Amino acid sequence: MxxxxxxxxxxxxxxxxxxxxxxxxxxxxxxxxxxxxxxxxxxxxxxxxxxxxxxxxxxxxxxxxxxxxxxxxxxxxxxxxxxxxxxxxxxxxxxxxxxxxxxxxxxxxxxxxxxxxxxxxxxxxxENVIDSDPFTYLKNVQDIGRDIDVLTTDELRALLNAPNQRKYSDFRDYVVLNLLIDGMLRIDEALTLRKEDVDLAACYASLRREITKTRKPRVVPITKRTAKLLAELIRETTEFDSEYIFLTNYGERMQPNHFRHQLKKYADRAGIEKRVYPHLLRHSGATLFLEEGGSERHLQVILGHSDGRMTNHYTHLSDKNVKKNHDEFSPINAVLNKAEKSRKIIR
Missing domain, CATH: 1.10.150 (DNA polymerase; domain 1)
Incomplete structure:
Protein backbone atom coordinates (compact mmCIF):
# COMPACT_ATOMS: atom_id res chain seq x y z
CA MET A 1 0.00 0.00 0.00
CA GLU A 127 19.99 25.80 -24.02
CA ASN A 128 17.88 22.67 -24.66
CA VAL A 129 15.13 24.04 -22.42
CA ILE A 130 12.55 23.69 -25.22
CA ASP A 131 12.49 21.03 -27.94
CA SER A 132 12.16 23.39 -30.90
CA ASP A 133 12.09 27.11 -31.71
CA PRO A 134 8.50 28.00 -32.70
CA PHE A 135 9.46 31.35 -34.27
CA THR A 136 12.34 30.15 -36.48
CA TYR A 137 10.41 30.85 -39.67
CA LEU A 138 8.54 33.93 -38.45
CA LYS A 139 9.27 36.87 -40.76
CA ASN A 140 9.42 40.57 -39.92
CA VAL A 141 6.80 43.01 -41.16
CA GLN A 142 7.94 44.86 -44.27
CA ASP A 143 8.28 48.60 -43.84
CA ILE A 144 8.52 49.82 -47.43
CA GLY A 145 9.35 53.44 -48.09
CA ARG A 146 9.07 54.71 -44.56
CA ASP A 147 11.66 57.35 -43.76
CA ILE A 148 12.51 58.72 -40.36
CA ASP A 149 11.53 62.38 -40.37
CA VAL A 150 14.42 64.14 -38.62
CA LEU A 151 14.22 67.73 -37.42
CA THR A 152 15.70 70.44 -39.61
CA THR A 153 18.14 73.05 -38.30
CA ASP A 154 15.32 75.61 -38.28
CA GLU A 155 13.10 73.27 -36.25
CA LEU A 156 15.90 72.51 -33.80
CA ARG A 157 16.55 76.24 -33.45
CA ALA A 158 12.85 76.89 -32.78
CA LEU A 159 12.84 74.08 -30.21
CA LEU A 160 15.80 75.62 -28.37
CA ASN A 161 14.03 78.98 -28.33
CA ALA A 162 10.89 77.50 -26.75
CA PRO A 163 11.97 77.20 -23.07
CA ASN A 164 11.76 80.33 -20.91
CA GLN A 165 15.29 80.40 -19.51
CA ARG A 166 14.28 82.72 -16.68
CA LYS A 167 12.47 79.77 -15.07
CA TYR A 168 14.60 77.08 -13.44
CA SER A 169 12.70 74.11 -14.94
CA ASP A 170 12.77 75.60 -18.43
CA PHE A 171 16.48 76.42 -18.19
CA ARG A 172 17.19 72.87 -17.01
CA ASP A 173 15.25 71.50 -20.00
CA TYR A 174 17.13 73.92 -22.28
CA VAL A 175 20.41 72.41 -21.08
CA VAL A 176 19.07 68.88 -21.65
CA LEU A 177 18.05 69.83 -25.20
CA ASN A 178 21.51 71.20 -25.94
CA LEU A 179 23.19 68.10 -24.52
CA LEU A 180 20.98 65.69 -26.48
CA ILE A 181 21.63 67.51 -29.76
CA ASP A 182 25.33 68.17 -29.15
CA GLY A 183 26.38 64.89 -27.53
CA MET A 184 23.70 62.76 -29.25
CA LEU A 185 23.03 60.91 -25.99
CA ARG A 186 20.08 58.69 -25.23
CA ILE A 187 17.70 60.35 -22.78
CA ASP A 188 18.43 57.77 -20.04
CA GLU A 189 22.16 58.39 -20.44
CA ALA A 190 21.74 62.15 -20.17
CA LEU A 191 19.46 62.21 -17.13
CA THR A 192 21.62 59.78 -15.12
CA LEU A 193 24.76 61.89 -15.54
CA ARG A 194 26.41 62.82 -12.27
CA LYS A 195 28.51 65.91 -11.66
CA GLU A 196 31.65 63.78 -11.44
CA ASP A 197 30.89 62.31 -14.89
CA VAL A 198 31.54 65.57 -16.75
CA ASP A 199 34.89 67.26 -17.29
CA LEU A 200 33.85 70.81 -18.07
CA ALA A 201 37.40 71.98 -18.76
CA ALA A 202 38.18 69.18 -21.23
CA CYS A 203 34.60 69.28 -22.60
CA TYR A 204 33.49 65.68 -22.41
CA ALA A 205 31.05 63.47 -20.54
CA SER A 206 31.96 59.99 -19.30
CA LEU A 207 29.10 57.50 -19.56
CA ARG A 208 29.36 54.71 -16.99
CA ARG A 209 28.77 51.16 -18.15
CA GLU A 210 25.71 50.79 -15.92
CA ILE A 211 23.85 53.59 -17.72
CA THR A 212 24.64 52.73 -21.35
CA LYS A 213 22.50 50.46 -23.49
CA THR A 214 25.48 48.35 -24.56
CA ARG A 215 26.88 48.08 -21.01
CA LYS A 216 30.14 49.53 -22.32
CA PRO A 217 31.51 52.82 -20.96
CA ARG A 218 32.24 55.59 -23.46
CA VAL A 219 33.44 59.16 -23.55
CA VAL A 220 31.28 61.68 -25.41
CA PRO A 221 32.74 65.02 -26.50
CA ILE A 222 30.69 68.20 -26.03
CA THR A 223 31.24 71.77 -27.20
CA LYS A 224 32.51 74.54 -24.91
CA ARG A 225 29.08 76.14 -25.11
CA THR A 226 27.35 73.00 -23.80
CA ALA A 227 30.00 72.66 -21.08
CA LYS A 228 29.30 76.25 -19.94
CA LEU A 229 25.56 75.54 -19.81
CA LEU A 230 26.19 72.44 -17.68
CA ALA A 231 28.41 74.45 -15.35
CA GLU A 232 25.71 77.10 -14.99
CA LEU A 233 23.06 74.48 -14.22
CA ILE A 234 25.31 72.79 -11.65
CA ARG A 235 25.71 76.15 -9.89
CA GLU A 236 21.92 76.59 -9.96
CA THR A 237 21.33 73.25 -8.21
CA THR A 238 24.03 73.49 -5.51
CA GLU A 239 21.36 73.98 -2.83
CA PHE A 240 19.93 70.51 -3.49
CA ASP A 241 23.20 68.76 -2.59
CA SER A 242 22.63 65.99 -5.17
CA GLU A 243 25.20 64.03 -7.15
CA TYR A 244 23.05 64.26 -10.30
CA ILE A 245 23.00 67.19 -12.74
CA PHE A 246 19.39 67.24 -13.93
CA LEU A 247 17.00 67.68 -11.01
CA THR A 248 13.33 68.45 -10.55
CA ASN A 249 12.12 71.56 -8.74
CA TYR A 250 12.25 69.51 -5.53
CA GLY A 251 15.79 68.25 -5.99
CA GLU A 252 15.02 64.71 -7.20
CA ARG A 253 16.67 63.20 -10.27
CA MET A 254 14.64 64.01 -13.37
CA GLN A 255 12.96 61.00 -14.99
CA PRO A 256 12.73 60.37 -18.77
CA ASN A 257 8.92 60.51 -18.83
CA HIS A 258 9.01 63.91 -17.16
CA PHE A 259 11.28 65.24 -19.90
CA ARG A 260 9.19 63.63 -22.65
CA HIS A 261 6.18 65.55 -21.35
CA GLN A 262 8.17 68.79 -21.27
CA LEU A 263 9.56 68.18 -24.76
CA LYS A 264 6.09 67.81 -26.24
CA LYS A 265 5.15 71.14 -24.66
CA TYR A 266 8.17 72.86 -26.23
CA ALA A 267 7.49 71.27 -29.63
CA ASP A 268 3.93 72.60 -29.55
CA ARG A 269 5.18 76.01 -28.49
CA ALA A 270 7.70 75.99 -31.34
CA GLY A 271 4.99 75.11 -33.86
CA ILE A 272 6.64 71.84 -34.91
CA GLU A 273 4.08 69.53 -36.49
CA LYS A 274 6.28 66.42 -36.48
CA ARG A 275 6.10 63.97 -33.59
CA VAL A 276 8.96 65.06 -31.36
CA TYR A 277 10.47 62.67 -28.80
CA PRO A 278 13.90 62.52 -27.09
CA HIS A 279 15.44 59.90 -29.38
CA LEU A 280 14.58 62.05 -32.40
CA LEU A 281 17.07 64.64 -31.13
CA ARG A 282 19.81 61.99 -31.10
CA HIS A 283 18.84 60.90 -34.58
CA SER A 284 18.61 64.47 -35.90
CA GLY A 285 21.98 65.33 -34.37
CA ALA A 286 23.60 62.26 -35.94
CA THR A 287 22.19 63.11 -39.36
CA LEU A 288 23.36 66.74 -39.14
CA PHE A 289 26.78 65.57 -37.95
CA LEU A 290 27.23 63.69 -41.21
CA GLU A 291 25.69 66.42 -43.34
CA GLU A 292 28.19 68.91 -41.95
CA GLY A 293 31.05 66.63 -42.99
CA GLY A 294 31.57 64.59 -39.83
CA SER A 295 33.27 61.20 -40.07
CA GLU A 296 30.97 58.17 -39.97
CA ARG A 297 33.61 56.28 -38.00
CA HIS A 298 33.78 59.05 -35.39
CA LEU A 299 30.01 59.15 -35.23
CA GLN A 300 29.95 55.42 -34.52
CA VAL A 301 32.21 55.98 -31.49
CA ILE A 302 30.16 58.93 -30.22
CA LEU A 303 26.87 57.02 -30.53
CA GLY A 304 28.36 53.94 -28.87
CA HIS A 305 27.57 51.54 -31.70
CA SER A 306 29.70 48.40 -31.65
CA ASP A 307 28.82 47.62 -35.27
CA GLY A 308 29.28 50.12 -38.08
CA ARG A 309 26.19 48.75 -39.79
CA MET A 310 24.11 50.05 -36.90
CA THR A 311 25.38 53.56 -37.59
CA ASN A 312 24.59 53.20 -41.30
CA HIS A 313 21.04 52.15 -40.48
CA TYR A 314 20.62 54.69 -37.72
CA THR A 315 21.61 57.85 -39.54
CA HIS A 316 19.74 57.35 -42.82
CA LEU A 317 21.87 59.76 -44.84
CA SER A 318 19.62 62.44 -46.23
CA ASP A 319 19.30 63.44 -49.87
CA LYS A 320 20.96 66.73 -48.93
CA ASN A 321 24.10 64.92 -47.80
CA VAL A 322 24.18 62.73 -50.91
CA LYS A 323 23.83 65.84 -53.08
CA LYS A 324 26.57 67.64 -51.15
CA ASN A 325 28.99 64.72 -51.54
CA HIS A 326 28.12 64.36 -55.22
CA ASP A 327 28.79 68.04 -55.90
CA GLU A 328 32.17 67.75 -54.21
CA PHE A 329 33.34 64.42 -55.57
CA SER A 330 31.56 63.97 -58.91
CA PRO A 331 33.92 62.41 -61.48
CA ILE A 332 32.91 65.09 -63.97
CA ASN A 333 34.81 67.59 -61.81
CA ALA A 334 38.07 65.78 -62.53
CA VAL A 335 37.24 65.51 -66.21
CA LEU A 336 36.47 69.21 -66.58
CA ASN A 337 39.02 70.60 -64.13
CA LYS A 338 41.75 71.29 -66.68
CA ALA A 339 39.32 72.27 -69.42
CA GLU A 340 37.75 74.94 -67.22
CA LYS A 341 41.00 76.72 -66.33
CA SER A 342 41.11 80.35 -67.45
CA ARG A 343 42.41 80.78 -70.94
CA LYS A 344 42.56 83.59 -73.44
CA ILE A 345 40.39 83.05 -76.46
CA ILE A 346 39.40 85.09 -79.50
CA ARG A 347 35.78 85.12 -80.50
Missing amino acids: SGDKSKGRARKSDRTSDRLRYSLDYLFDYYYQAKKSEGRAENTLKTYVQNYTYFCEFLDERKIIRDIRNVTVETGREYIIWLRDEKTKFSDKCNVPDSVRTVGLLPKSINTRIKNLKTMFKFLHE
Missing part, protein backbone atom coordinates in the same frame (compact mmCIF):
# COMPACT_ATOMS: atom_id res chain seq x y z
CA SER A 2 2.79 2.37 0.94
CA GLY A 3 4.50 1.49 -2.34
CA ASP A 4 1.42 2.63 -4.27
CA LYS A 5 1.37 5.94 -2.41
CA SER A 6 5.02 6.45 -3.22
CA LYS A 7 4.37 5.81 -6.89
CA GLY A 8 1.40 8.17 -6.78
CA ARG A 9 3.54 10.94 -5.37
CA ALA A 10 6.17 10.35 -8.04
CA ARG A 11 3.59 10.56 -10.82
CA LYS A 12 2.19 13.80 -9.37
CA SER A 13 5.69 15.24 -9.20
CA ASP A 14 6.25 14.37 -12.86
CA ARG A 15 3.09 16.20 -13.87
CA THR A 16 4.07 19.27 -11.87
CA SER A 17 7.51 19.19 -13.47
CA ASP A 18 5.92 19.03 -16.92
CA ARG A 19 3.73 22.02 -16.15
CA LEU A 20 6.81 24.03 -15.22
CA ARG A 21 8.73 22.77 -18.21
CA TYR A 22 6.06 23.94 -20.65
CA SER A 23 4.90 27.05 -18.78
CA LEU A 24 5.67 30.23 -20.75
CA ASP A 25 5.94 32.23 -17.53
CA TYR A 26 8.52 29.79 -16.20
CA LEU A 27 10.44 29.83 -19.48
CA PHE A 28 10.44 33.62 -19.61
CA ASP A 29 11.73 33.77 -16.03
CA TYR A 30 14.51 31.30 -16.98
CA TYR A 31 15.48 33.55 -19.90
CA TYR A 32 15.20 36.75 -17.83
CA GLN A 33 17.42 35.42 -15.03
CA ALA A 34 20.01 34.22 -17.54
CA LYS A 35 20.21 37.64 -19.19
CA LYS A 36 20.29 39.36 -15.81
CA SER A 37 23.26 37.21 -14.81
CA GLU A 38 25.01 38.28 -18.02
CA GLY A 39 24.84 41.87 -16.82
CA ARG A 40 22.23 43.24 -19.21
CA ALA A 41 21.29 46.89 -18.56
CA GLU A 42 18.28 47.56 -16.34
CA ASN A 43 16.41 49.25 -19.19
CA THR A 44 17.07 46.25 -21.45
CA LEU A 45 15.63 43.91 -18.83
CA LYS A 46 12.57 46.16 -18.55
CA THR A 47 12.16 45.91 -22.33
CA TYR A 48 12.14 42.09 -22.08
CA VAL A 49 9.35 42.27 -19.50
CA GLN A 50 7.35 44.77 -21.54
CA ASN A 51 7.54 42.73 -24.73
CA TYR A 52 6.63 39.49 -22.96
CA THR A 53 3.67 41.28 -21.34
CA TYR A 54 2.46 42.36 -24.80
CA PHE A 55 2.57 38.74 -25.98
CA CYS A 56 0.74 37.52 -22.87
CA GLU A 57 -1.93 40.17 -23.41
CA PHE A 58 -2.51 38.72 -26.88
CA LEU A 59 -2.58 35.12 -25.63
CA ASP A 60 -4.99 35.95 -22.80
CA GLU A 61 -7.29 37.88 -25.13
CA ARG A 62 -7.36 34.92 -27.51
CA LYS A 63 -7.83 32.55 -24.54
CA ILE A 64 -4.63 30.68 -25.41
CA ILE A 65 -3.09 28.99 -22.37
CA ARG A 66 0.47 30.17 -21.70
CA ASP A 67 2.06 26.87 -22.66
CA ILE A 68 4.98 26.59 -25.08
CA ARG A 69 3.16 23.76 -26.83
CA ASN A 70 0.48 26.27 -27.85
CA VAL A 71 3.01 28.60 -29.48
CA THR A 72 3.65 27.98 -33.18
CA VAL A 73 4.70 30.06 -36.15
CA GLU A 74 0.98 30.50 -36.89
CA THR A 75 0.55 31.92 -33.37
CA GLY A 76 3.33 34.37 -34.15
CA ARG A 77 1.65 35.46 -37.37
CA GLU A 78 -1.66 35.97 -35.58
CA TYR A 79 0.21 38.02 -32.96
CA ILE A 80 1.67 40.26 -35.69
CA ILE A 81 -1.79 40.85 -37.15
CA TRP A 82 -3.11 41.64 -33.66
CA LEU A 83 -0.32 44.17 -33.06
CA ARG A 84 -0.92 45.77 -36.44
CA ASP A 85 -4.74 45.87 -36.45
CA GLU A 86 -6.00 45.61 -32.87
CA LYS A 87 -3.41 46.60 -30.27
CA THR A 88 -4.10 50.02 -28.74
CA LYS A 89 -1.08 52.20 -28.07
CA PHE A 90 -0.72 52.92 -24.35
CA SER A 91 -2.79 51.11 -21.75
CA ASP A 92 -5.54 52.72 -19.67
CA LYS A 93 -3.01 52.95 -16.83
CA CYS A 94 -0.86 55.39 -18.84
CA ASN A 95 -1.66 59.04 -18.21
CA VAL A 96 -1.84 60.13 -21.84
CA PRO A 97 -4.59 61.88 -23.87
CA ASP A 98 -7.11 59.68 -25.67
CA SER A 99 -5.98 61.27 -28.95
CA VAL A 100 -2.68 59.36 -28.84
CA ARG A 101 -4.31 56.03 -27.92
CA THR A 102 -4.51 54.98 -31.55
CA VAL A 103 -5.05 51.40 -32.72
CA GLY A 104 -2.23 49.51 -34.43
CA LEU A 105 1.54 49.68 -34.03
CA LEU A 106 3.98 50.77 -36.72
CA PRO A 107 6.04 48.08 -38.50
CA LYS A 108 9.21 49.10 -36.65
CA SER A 109 7.49 48.68 -33.27
CA ILE A 110 5.99 45.34 -34.30
CA ASN A 111 9.37 44.04 -35.46
CA THR A 112 10.92 45.07 -32.14
CA ARG A 113 8.31 43.03 -30.24
CA ILE A 114 8.87 40.03 -32.51
CA LYS A 115 12.66 40.32 -32.33
CA ASN A 116 12.63 40.05 -28.54
CA LEU A 117 10.46 36.93 -28.60
CA LYS A 118 12.52 35.33 -31.37
CA THR A 119 15.68 35.98 -29.36
CA MET A 120 14.12 34.41 -26.28
CA PHE A 121 12.89 31.26 -28.05
CA LYS A 122 16.21 30.84 -29.87
CA PHE A 123 18.08 31.08 -26.56
CA LEU A 124 15.79 28.55 -24.87
CA HIS A 125 16.20 26.14 -27.78
CA GLU A 126 20.00 26.49 -27.77
